[in-house]
Amino acid sequence: MRFLLIEDNTKLAGSVVERLQLDGHAVDHAETLDAAETCLAVADYDLILLDIMLPDGDGRDFLQQQRRAATSTPVIVITARSAVSDRVSLLDLGADDYITKPFDFSELEARCRAVLRRLGGAAANLLEHSDTILDPTAGELRFDGRTVSLRNRELRLLEVLFKSPGQVFSKGHLMDRLFSFADEASENAIEVYVGRLRKRLDGSSARIETVRGLGYRLVAR
Amino acid sequence: MKPRGSIRRRLFFQLSGVAAILSLAFFLIVRVVAERAAEGTQDDILAASATAITDSLRSEDGQVTLELPYSALSMLQTVHQDRVFYRVVAAGETLTGYDDLPVPDPAPTRGQPVFETIYYRGDSFRVVAILRPLGPASAATDVVVLVAQTRLGLEAISRQITGVATGVGVGFFLLATALSLWAAGSALTPFDRITGSVLRRGPKDLRPVTADTPAELVPLVEALNNFMARLRASLLRTEDFITEAAHRVRTPLATVRAQAEVTHRKLNKPEHKQAIREMIRAIDECSRSAGQMLDHAMVTFRTDSLARDDVDLVALMAEAVERLGPTAELKDIFIRQDLPSEPVPFRGDGILLQAALQNVLDNAIKYSPEDSEITVAVEVGEALRLSVTDQGRGFGDADLSRLIGRFERGGNVGQVVGSGLGLTIANDVANAHDGRLSIANNKEGQGVCVSLLLPR
Numbered sequence A: 001m002r003f004l005l006i007e008d009n010t011k012l013a014g015s016v017v018e019r020l021q022l023d024g025h026a027v028d029h030a031e032t033l034d035a036a037e038t039c040l041a042v043a044d045y046d047l048i049l050l051d052i053m054l055p056d057g058d059g060r061d062f063l064q065q066q067r068r069a070a071t072s073t074p075v076i077v078i079t080a081r082s083a084v085s086d087r088v089s090l091l092d093l094g095a096d097d098y099i100t101k102p103f104d105f106s107e108l109e110a111r112c113r114a115v116l117r118r119l120g121g122a123a124a125n126l127l128e129h130s131d132t133i134l135d136p137t138a139g140e141l142r143f144d145g146r147t148v149s150l151r152n153r154e155l156r157l158l159e160v161l162f163k164s165p166g167q168v169f170s171k172g173h174l175m176d177r178l179f180s181f182a183d184e185a186s187e188n189a190i191e192v193y194v195g196r197l198r199k200r201l202d203g204s205s206a207r208i209e210t211v212r213g214l215g216y217r218l219v220a221r
Numbered sequence B: 001m002k003p004r005g006s007i008r009r010r011l012f013f014q015l016s017g018v019a020a021i022l023s024l025a026f027f028l029i030v031r032v033v034a035e036r037a038a039e040g041t042q043d044d045i046l047a048a049s050a051t052a053i054t055d056s057l058r059s060e061d062g063q064v065t066l067e068l069p070y071s072a073l074s075m076l077q078t079v080h081q082d083r084v085f086y087r088v089v090a091a092g093e094t095l096t097g098y099d100d101l102p103v104p105d106p107a108p109t110r111g112q113p114v115f116e117t118i119y120y121r122g123d124s125f126r127v128v129a130i131l132r133p134l135g136p137a138s139a140a141t142d143v144v145v146l147v148a149q150t151r152l153g154l155e156a157i158s159r160q161i162t163g164v165a166t167g168v169g170v171g172f173f174l175l176a177t178a179l180s181l182w183a184a185g186s187a188l189t190p191f192d193r194i195t196g197s198v199l200r201r202g203p204k205d206l207r208p209v210t211a212d213t214p215a216e217l218v219p220l221v222e223a224l225n226n227f228m229a230r231l232r233a234s235l236l237r238t239e240d241f242i243t244e245a246a247h248r249v250r251t252p253l254a255t256v257r258a259q260a261e262v263t264h265r266k267l268n269k270p271e272h273k274q275a276i277r278e279m280i281r282a283i284d285e286c287s288r289s290a291g292q293m294l295d296h297a298m299v300t301f302r303t304d305s306l307a308r309d310d311v312d313l314v315a316l317m318a319e320a321v322e323r324l325g326p327t328a329e330l331k332d333i334f335i336r337q338d339l340p341s342e343p344v345p346f347r348g349d350g351i352l353l354q355a356a357l358q359n360v361l362d363n364a365i366k367y368s369p370e371d372s373e374i375t376v377a378v379e380v381g382e383a384l385r386l387s388v389t390d391q392g393r394g395f396g397d398a399d400l401s402r403l404i405g406r407f408e409r410g411g412n413v414g415q416v417v418g419s420g421l422g423l424t425i426a427n428d429v430a431n432a433h434d435g436r437l438s439i440a441n442n443k444e445g446q447g448v449c450v451s452l453l454l455p456r
């Protein structure tokens, strides 16, 4: 996905950009609302991540301006305030969702996906391998004229594999991608999910191969 | 605050007290004046009668004779059967009439009649005495004519006047009392107007009072406005401070957490990874506590002056599900929505109810395993029931009432991050709406059912 991050704190912005890039997203960073306007004028984004407290104006004004301009790019607000009442007012102002600092990136990604799904946009982020198409936003696999819907973890696992076909991913790495820091999961869980995915991919020419002792990779049949 | 005295009552009593005094004075004055007038009339007639008698006196050779004119007495006849007595005294000798009728003391002088009220033959009488010298100026004889009449007619008139005066006095008093009741009320309407305009405002409305204010109340209202301005400034300062503090703390925490995630991804050794996990958990613990404590403070503040708006419980539940949907999705938890198609209206604070529902649903997600199912339902029965049922680890054998307490967490939490305020918030919100929070382990199978029960 392609993000525009509007955030005045460069340290935070730096780590957010790095972290999102790790998952294969493209991120542009604007420090001020002015810079953001420039970015929006020259590029298309799937999503805007907006910090609500900015040096050259309140992010709320930006939100309202965006809504008035009827731009379709969804906005997820990053806020330091957590009180329920503040959150409600953000949604009223036209944010599509919000997330409180500090945040879990898998949760951020889940929220982005939910927003995109709700708005029905961003069909451009399709991933392809041999005859099979993975639509992460819709959470669907398409091959052989069929559509198979995926559960969230299956989707995230496949996304990792589809983004780097042929590359071997260790069980440990896949676990990091799938489980949050509070989950107590064992490496067996990965085997379970891989087993399920093989069933889902039945009939497609994409295949998950076990590389003994190392992990898994996506190959063409 | 204990009310001491009432301005309305004081005004009313003072005004009606004045009215009572005025009515009494009116009554007395009318009576005195009327009686004087009646007495004066009687005196005039008595004098006319006595004069008529004196005019009939003749003196021949020092001998006084009298031919009593009938008309002199008939003019004294009244409907009240007043009795009339007369006496004519010439040179100390009773010429005619009742000689026990006393001559007033001091005696009348020439041209100067004397009027007197006396007690005579068991009755009260009004008497006139006229002195008239008869005969040649050198050897005149002083003749005194006395005419007396009972006071029955006078008293009847006086009674009549007293009756009328009493009626008018009482009527005046009653009218004045009613008017003072109205006046006391209408003098106080500015108070009611200002009180109303202060009472009608929402719990957070601290704008100055602008209702029309009579001059006497301006200092009071100014003091009130002054006070509210100070309160507003202080609240704004507190809010700014909290915002600023949250921003200052949460932004670096977010930086650290993001960097920790990056590092975690890059590290390979399990023990290093474990250390980073611990670090991230501590950060989450910290931010969760801060957030929950702020929310709890907000709940306490808002329940103090509860807003009662029209809310739809079904929409609130759907909103909570939408908000927490992505979190559930991360664990492949499916949220079944068992919601009525019709709105379920309720009067309450939507923000508080939303906070309660989100905390209950958050628990269900947090304490459930992946690939499980959560059912949220809104039922209209004896009470309105908003329930969240999960298939998670259950409360175990924890003392359920204890879990509602502040900062209380169960023994079943394991690695799950939390501060122990979620159920406290939900319970406080339920109580503020005269409802309650019901928590129980599921009867069949695993998991728990937590419900918000609200009165219909």
Ligand SMILES: Nc1ncnc2c1ncn2[C@@H]1O[C@H](COP(=O)(O)OP(=O)(O)OP(=O)(O)O)[C@@H](O)[C@H]1O
Pocket (backbone or CB within 6 Å): B288, B292, B359, B363, B364, B365, B367, B390, B392, B393, B394, B395, B403, B404, B408, B409, B410, B411, B412, B413, B417, B418, B419, B420, B421, B422, B423, B424, B448
């Ligand atoms: N759905 C549930 N299943 C199992 N246990 C639960 C559930 N909900 C609550 N509990 C138990 O009740 C305790 C109190 O819940 P509460 O929501 O007040 O605190 P918490 O979830 O630990 O922290 P937080 O304030 O962050 O929500 C929890 O610690 C947990 O032990």
Ligand SMILES: [Mg+2]
Pocket (backbone or CB within 6 Å): B359, B362, B363, B418, B420, B421, B422, B423
């Ligand atoms: Mg909780």
